[in-house]
Amino acid sequence: MNSNSLMSTISSWINRFETELQVDKLERKWLRVALGMVVLFVGSILLTAIVSGVHPPSHVETIDSASLHLGGEFAEDKLGVQAEALADGTLLVKLVAGRYGFYPREIEIPAGRKIKFRIASMDVLHGAHIPMTNMSTMIVPGYVAEVTTVFPKPGEYPMLCNEYCGMGHDHMWSKVTVTTPEDWRAPAEEIRHE
Amino acid sequence: MNDTTTQKLTLFNFWVAFGAFGLACFFGLYQVLERSGMFSFIQSPAVYFASVSTHGVLMAFVLTTFFIMGFGYYTATDSLKQPIWNPKLAWAGYGVCLFGVVLAAVPLLLGKASVLYTFYPPIQANAFFYIGATLLVVGSWIWAVIMIVMLQQWKQAHPGETVPLPMFATAANAFLWLWTSAGVAMEAVFQLLPWSLGLMDTIDVGLARTLFAWTLHPIVYFWLIPAYIALYSYVPQAAGGKLFSDELARLAFLLILVFGLPxxxxxxxxxxxxxxGWKLLHMVGTFAVAIPTLLTGFTVIASLEMAGRQRGGQGLFGWIGALPWKNPMVLAAILSLLMLVLGGFGGIVNASYAMNAMVHNTAWVPGHFHLIFAGTVVTLYFALAYQLWPRLCGRKLISEELVLVQLWSWFIGMGIMTTPWHVLGLLGQPRRISAVHYNSVLTLAWDPYELLMVIGGFVLLVSACLFVYLLYKTQTEGVGLESQSGDEGMNLQPVRPLPAWLNDFGLWNRVIGVLMALSYGVPILQFFFLKTYSPTAWGY
Structure with missing residues (x-):
């Protein structure tokens, strides 16, 4: 079915429906305005999602939250900003969320560069949000949360836990320092300099 | 028709609802005070999270369920002109619900169920909390069945006739609730109950969250439908006009029923x-369900405009001033619609697939749902209570002026409280914290808004107390009404025969079945195919 005949089928349905219901003229107009608004909203979301690949974090990958400390990518010595960037230049940051902090508690990343966070919970539900940015994800025990973003502005940001996780929830936050690209050094280099 | 059984059943349900509401408002005031950080001596996360959990359960589950049951019994008998089917069963349902509430209240008040009203496994509450919540839902199913049986009885007695609009909407809500509550019921029966009773060591959190999401959205339409019944079936009459379009009203209820679910x-x-992919699919449905609300806004405003012009209002906006602003039902409708417009705008931001990241779990979200639920919906619950109370008690309201003061103060309080929450949300404040401890420059910008929130909380508590006082005094000391006509105020204009699809739910239940299977089939089944690791229970 081509798009013209599809449109005419839909409009004939709408006509039949409006005659059967005896819809008032003014109401017909409003119904079209309402439908138009919804199509506009849904259309622009679908466009950014399908064409530009803008999606919320939806990385269905399971992990045993009870054994993060025993080894694997979330072992203590593997956390933080990874020395090796990914093939496309994206920096990888690995964090463990647990009562009450995101570990490591302080990280430093460059502005203007793609950052991919991989976060796993070692206990209960948590949520990570850096205010004034779109870095936001739920952290569900049993799953790896993955979110990729770019921070355009350098500055000191708090990474806050935004999901109730227990009596210390208010205190769960960590520091994220976004530096200018020139000031930023890969973690491995820093170690060598010290 | 308003026999004493219905009156008693409705009043008993309403008093549980409004009692819970009044109590929850005290918790609410404590929460804004504690959270503001202005009074260090009341700071306590343990008390705060117990309070938030209780406030949420009382408002979202107790106020709503009991109000909807009471209003349903009243609407069914009044609009169908037939007695309640099996009143003993109705009382049994009431008893089960009330027993459930008491069972859940004990651990909540003792701080043994500080898991918020959204449950949040793997944090575990005392088993009695889950048992109580489950009983509340099971008891409400009895109500839903009675509503559906009464609809069928009426249809058998009136073949080919069109179901009166208020009952059509009530039956739609009964079906909606049965579909809606299935998600959380599965979570309770297969996960939370066996896990909290120690029969299961671990819980699949992904599955639990998916099942809870099944319930979490359509439940708001369960709460909203009685408010829409007020807008369609009481407001046009109260304003001195008539409903603009009965048929589009039915269509709006059907669209809410079908698109509210998946x-x-x-x-x-x-x-x-x-x-x-699944999130995108649900996003499309989320926007589709805006259509019945946009239709409702149009139909109700058009009805008000017709009434305003009949009363002599002229010009583009003159009819607004000509409306009877001192009629509680009309005033409530106007204030509700204002809050619905603002809250609806926020809702579109929440629904926006990518923009959601900026506001998810921030103070914006309670700002949004207090505006829509505590604002729009509860204001119309107030108006319905003022409308029905004289008929339920046979007494006049003790003061017309105080009723208006109550409605205005609730509106103003809600405005003062939710505006700073929206701003705080955009500034990144998390919604579920008990106090601000972050040592960060960014969070200093939050301070001025905390004061406004406290003022709003005070206004709202005063307004809530006034509401409960007015109902109590009317019932105990109001002047007796001389005559009583049951359906006074409810719009029951005769309707032409309508096609079956606008008068029956059979087709729509099948459509919902297909949509639910499409939207939730694979997302639920995946947990049985994926290698998932389920965590054990955690305290808090």
Missing amino acids: IGFHHLYMDPEQNH
Whole structure:
């Protein structure tokens, strides 16, 4: 079915429906305005999602939250900003969320560069949000949360836990320092300099 | 028709609802005071989170369920002109619900169920909390069945006739509730209950969140439908006009029933356990369900405009001034619609697939749902209570002026409280914290808004107390009404015969069945195919 005949089928349905219901003229107009608004909203979301690949974090990958400390990518010595960037230049940051902090508690990343966070919970539900940015994800025990973003502005940001996780929830936050690209050094280099 | 059984059943349900509401408002005031950080001596996360959990359960589950049951019994007998089917069963349902509430209240008040009203496994509450909540739902199913049986009885007695609009909407809500509550019921029966009773060591959190999301969105339409019944069936009459279009009203209720259900994943946009394809699908449905609300806004405003012009209002906006602003039902409708417009705008931001990241779990979200639920919906619950109370008690309201003061103060309080929450949300403040401890420059910008929030909380508590006082005094000391006509005020204009699809739910239940299977089939089944690791229970 081509798009013209599809449109005419839909409009004939709408006509039949409006005659059967005896819809008032003014109401017909409003119904079209309402439908138009919804199509506009849904259309622009679908466009950014399908064409530009803008999606919320939806990385269905399971992990045993009870054994993060025993080894694997979330072992203590593997956390933080990874020395090796990914093939496309994206920096990888690995964090463990647990009562009450995101570990490591302080990280430093460059502005203007793609950052991919991989976060796993070692206990209960948590949520990570850096205010004034779109870095936001739920952290569900049993799953790896993955979110990729770019921070355009350098500055000191708090990474806050935004999901109730227990009596210390208010205190769960960590520091994220976004530096200018020139000031930023890969973690491995820093170690060598010290 | 308003026999004493119905009156008693409705009043008993309403008093549980409004008692819970009044109590929950005291918790609410404590919460804004504690959270503001202005009074260090009341700071306590343990008390705060117990309070938030209780406030949420009382408002979202107790106020709503009991109000909807009471209003349903009243609407069914009044609009169908037939007695309640099996009143003993109705009382049994009431008893089960009330027993459930008491059972859940004990651990909540003792701080043994500080898991918020959204449950949040793997944090575990005392088993009695889950048992109580489950009983509340099971008891409400009895109500839903009675509503559906009464609809069928009426149809058999009146073949080919069109179901009166208020009952059509009530039956739609009964079906909606049965579909809606299935998600949380599965979570309770297969996960929370066996786990909290120690029969299971671990819980699949991804599955639990998916099942809760099934319930979490359509439940708001369960709460909303009685408010829409007020807008369609009481407001046009009260304003001195008539409903603009009965048929489009039915269509709006059907669209809410069908599209309200398969869209829960907009609560899981930020979750890692569901793929983005499913989230996109639920996003489309989320926007589709805006259509019945846009239709409702149009129909109700058009009805008000017709009434305003009949009363002599002229010009583009003159009819607004000509409306009877001193009629509680009309005033409530105007204030509700204002809050619905603002809250609806916020809702579109929440529903927006990518923009959601900026506001997810921030103070914006309670700002949004207090505006829509505590604002729009509860204001119309107030108006319905003022409308029905004289008929239920046979007494006049003790003061017309205080009723208006109560409605205005609730509106103003809600405005003062939710505006700073929206701003705080955009500034990144998390919604579920008990105090601000972050040592960060960014969070200093939050301070001035905390004061406004406290003022709003005070206004709202005063307004809530006034509401409960007015109902109590009317019932005990109001002047007796001389004559009583049951359906006074409810719009029951005769309707022409309508096609079956606008007068029956058979087709729509099948459509919902297909949509639910499409939207939730694979997302639920995936947990049985994926290698998942379920955590054990945690305290808090």
